[in-house]
Amino acid sequence: MTEEKKDKNPEIVGFACSFCSFKASEMAGSLRMKYPEGVKLIQVPCSSRVDPAFVIKAIFEGADGVFVAGCHPGDCHFIKGNYYTRRKIAALKEMFNAFSIKNKIRLFWVSASEARRFVEKVSNMYNEIKEAKT
Amino acid sequence: MKTGIFICHCGHNIKHTVDIKRLKEYFKHYFNVEVAEDYPFVCSEPGQDMIKNNVETHRLDRVIIASCTPALHQELFKDLVKKAGMNPFLLRRVSIREHCSWIGDNIEKNTEKAIKLIKAGLYASVHYIPLEEKQVDVTKSALVIGGGVSGLSAALFLSQMGMQVYLVEKEAELGGHVRNLKNIWPARIDGKEIVERMASALLQRDNVEIFTSTTIRSFEGSFGNYQAALDTLEGEKKIIAGGVIVAIGFSPFNAQLKPEFAYGKDERILTTLDFEKGFDRLTLPEKPRIAILYCVGSRDEMIGKPYCSRVCCINALRVAEKVKERYKDSYVESFYMDVRAHPRGGEEYFEDTQEKGVLFTRGNIAEIIPESRGLLLRGEDTLLTMPFEREFDLAVLSIGMSPPLDNQYIASLLKIILDKDKFFLEAHPKIRPYDTALKGIFIAGTCSGPKDIEESINHGRASAIKLYGLLNLGYTFVEPFIALVDTKRCSGCRACEQTCVAKAIKFDESRRVAHVEEAACMGCGLCNSTCPSSAISLKGHLDSYIGDEIGAILEAI
Ligand code: SF4
Ligand code: SF4
Numbered sequence: 001m002t003e004e005k006k007d008k009n010p011e012i013v014g015f016a017c018s019f020c021s022f023k024a025s026e027m028a029g030s031l032r033m034k035y036p037e038g039v040k041l042i043q044v045p046c047s048s049r050v051d052p053a054f055v056i057k058a059i060f061e062g063a064d065g066v067f068v069a070g071c072h073p074g075d076c077h078f079i080k081g082n083y084y085t086r087r088k089i090a091a092l093k094e095m096f097n098a099f100s101i102k103n104k105i106r107l108f109w110v111s112a113s114e115a116r117r118f119v120e121k122v123s124n125m126y127n128e129i130k131e132a133k134t
Numbered sequence: 135m136k137t138g139i140f141i142c143h144c145g146h147n148i149k150h151t152v153d154i155k156r157l158k159e160y161f162k163h164y165f166n167v168e169v170a171e172d173y174p175f176v177c178s179e180p181g182q183d184m185i186k187n188n189v190e191t192h193r194l195d196r197v198i199i200a201s202c203t204p205a206l207h208q209e210l211f212k213d214l215v216k217k218a219g220m221n222p223f224l225l226r227r228v229s230i231r232e233h234c235s236w237i238g239d240n241i242e243k244n245t246e247k248a249i250k251l252i253k254a255g256l257y258a259s260v261h262y263i264p265l266e267e268k269q270v271d272v273t274k275s276a277l278v279i280g281g282g283v284s285g286l287s288a289a290l291f292l293s294q295m296g297m298q299v300y301l302v303e304k305e306a307e308l309g310g311h312v313r314n315l316k317n318i319w320p321a322r323i324d325g326k327e328i329v330e331r332m333a334s335a336l337l338q339r340d341n342v343e344i345f346t347s348t349t350i351r352s353f354e355g356s357f358g359n360y361q362a363a364l365d366t367l368e369g370e371k372k373i374i375a376g377g378v379i380v381a382i383g384f385s386p387f388n389a390q391l392k393p394e395f396a397y398g399k400d401e402r403i404l405t406t407l408d409f410e411k412g413f414d415r416l417t418l419p420e421k422p423r424i425a426i427l428y429c430v431g432s433r434d435e436m437i438g439k440p441y442c443s444r445v446c447c448i449n450a451l452r453v454a455e456k457v458k459e460r461y462k463d464s465y466v467e468s469f470y471m472d473v474r475a476h477p478r479g480g481e482e483y484f485e486d487t488q489e490k491g492v493l494f495t496r497g498n499i500a501e502i503i504p505e506s507r508g509l510l511l512r513g514e515d516t517l518l519t520m521p522f523e524r525e526f527d528l529a530v531l532s533i534g535m536s537p538p539l540d541n542q543y544i545a546s547l548l549k550i551i552l553d554k555d556k557f558f559l560e561a562h563p564k565i566r567p568y569d570t571a572l573k574g575i576f577i578a579g580t581c582s583g584p585k586d587i588e589e590s591i592n593h594g595r596a597s598a599i600k601l602y603g604l605l606n607l608g609y610t611f612v613e614p615f616i617a618l619v620d621t622k623r624c625s626g627c628r629a630c631e632q633t634c635v636a637k638a639i640k641f642d643e644s645r646r647v648a649h650v651e652e653a654a655c656m657g658c659g660l661c662n663s664t665c666p667s668s669a670i671s672l673k674g675h676l677d678s679y680i681g682d683e684i685g686a687i688l689e690a691i
Pocket of ligand 2: 619623624625626627628629630631647648664665666667668669670
């Protein structure tokens with residue numbers, strides 16, 4: 001790893017579903033809660049829209065971490081999309097484990113009203129990854 | 135491709151923490167960008183005019199508005215570009231307020247993040263294709279499930295507004311639990327009177343069909359055109375409804391789940407409901423000693439009922455009042471955690487009851503032991519923090535509300551969701567308290583959580599008004615974000631068919647390819663990310679958009 005890369009702040013790509021997690025991020029903004037700008041979101045209709053290929057692509061293109069955020073189990077707007085997501089991400093984690101990059105991927109549940117939880121989750125992820133980089 | 139980028143200052147909101155000048159300079163000469171402008175408030179009238187003029191004069195075919203979060207002002211901006219002659223699905227909103235300017239104070243970092251987000255919008259929109267919102271007719275009829283006070287009031291409102299109503303009640307009689315209540319506070323009338331007034335008004339109307347002793351066997355379709363099969367006493371009946379109101383009420387808490395209270399083992403231990411039905415026939419000593427237990431089946435984590443049932447305090451006060459009326463010299467002691475006499479006038483009622491000589495002891499009852507002389511109550515006075523034992527002739531348990539027994543069945547039939555306590559969940563507790571996540575399906579009354587009678591009637595009426603508003607238009611737009619199968623790529627593995635929760639994917643046996651029923655598709659994109667052959671895409675959220683957004687975010691600037 002080059003010196004230059006080491007200094008850089010982590011870039012984290014997050015996929016957030018329109019109905020819960022993206023809403024929570026909007027609320028976090030409205031409440032002026034602070035979190036690292038290295039966290040950038042891509043809005044998807046449901047966490048189940050996230051093709052594992054997107055996660056892999058993001059890692060390939062240099063993301064230091066990728067997360068998928070969806071509604072809590074049982075709360076999916078599309079009934080059980082998040083159960084599929086959970087399985088997909090679990091499988092993906094296995095694969096990432098084999099490459100020793102397991103920490104780069106996370107899945108968490110954040111409901112529309114949980115702005116604080118959203119901020120905690122993304123900040124923790126960011127900080128842990130930043131720590132590991134230096 | 136000609137893209138216009140319009141950057142909003144949102145007054146100081148964005149301007150103070152994002153370098154707008156730098157953004158504008160950055161994108162001015164960017165590939166595919168025809169114009170890049172900034173404006174103090176793009177949602178203001180002059181701001182809108184500025185965008186509209188630019189679309190018209192530059193003949194833009196992509197518009198990016200970098201401002202507040204995409205959900206805000208969405209209809210306004212869609213209409214705006216439409217008026218300027220552009221397909222609204224070629225518009226992209228980028229949130230540089232909620233996702234940049236408000237989450238950090240470092241202008242340079244915020245500006246760089248804004249550049250990346252706008253770039254993501256720019257890259258994605260290259261792939262955008264014009265979409266059409268399809269207008270479809272809706273059936274002006276409603277299915278009301280449940281014939282208690284909230285269902286009845288919903289049905290009555292809808293029918294008075296001229297809508298065909300199908301009311302389904304699983305019991306033989308309409309009226310739900312309210313039918314059994316006597317001398318309801320504060321109206322001082324019998325519940326029977328309330329429900330019969332409503333039911334007879336309903337029976338007189340010729341646009342209402344009432345099905346009692348009826349259950350719902352199947353349910354399909356989408357907003358404007360739901361189809362249900364009913365199991366009636368006369369056999370199966372099929373109906374078509376534009377929308378649904380779920381008002382299946384609650385189940386009284388089963389007091390046997392608290393075995394320490396010995397309910398069901400001794401006839402001197404009653405619930406408030408038993409008391410309601412049987413007090414007139416009860417024989418008690420001349421100076422009876424009566425214990426009333428609050429919060430039985432409510433505010434009790436141990437049995438998974440952490441919520442307040444809202445009505446049991448008033449019910450308990452009604453019991454006390456009734457006993458005092460009949461036995462002036464009775465000894466009535468209430469054991470409570472807090473008295474939450476919450477509706478208007480409730481506190482005064484509580485005071486009145488105290489003045490009548492009813493005692494209130496803040497205490498937990500640990501057990502009720504039936505003995506021949508009387509019922510022995512053991513508990514702790516939580517104000518004195520001292521244990522006590524007292525003997526009574528009668529114990530009344532003020533039971534709370536539990537979710538309706540059919541909740542799971544109805545939830546999975548209609549594909550709506552239950553909350554952690556197993557009541558039905560509203561789409562949003564504040565902004566959409568009557569809606570479910572499904573368009574045209576509303577909830578009313580106690581099936582979405584404990585409520586008193588007034589609240590249940592209000593809830594029923596409110597849901598009815600909302601449904602009426604939706605159906606009365608006579609048409610609806612179907613969101614064009616539906617899945618599409620490229621039959622040339624489809625290998626016929628049927629993976630999509632198996633995953634689709636909405637059952638929107640049908641397999642064409644003759645051609646051996648998948649096919650999406652547009653009306654049923656919810657637009658989640660699960661099939662898209664499942665298909666191993668990349669044969670399915672979700673309109674409005676194509677792989678190419680998302681892929682390029684990822685790229686844009688990670689590109690060096
Ligand atoms: S987008 Fe969702 S609802 Fe529509 S067909 Fe695909 S899986 Fe089914
Ligand atoms: S998963 Fe793809 S290839 Fe398989 S049946 Fe569905 S559309 Fe066809």
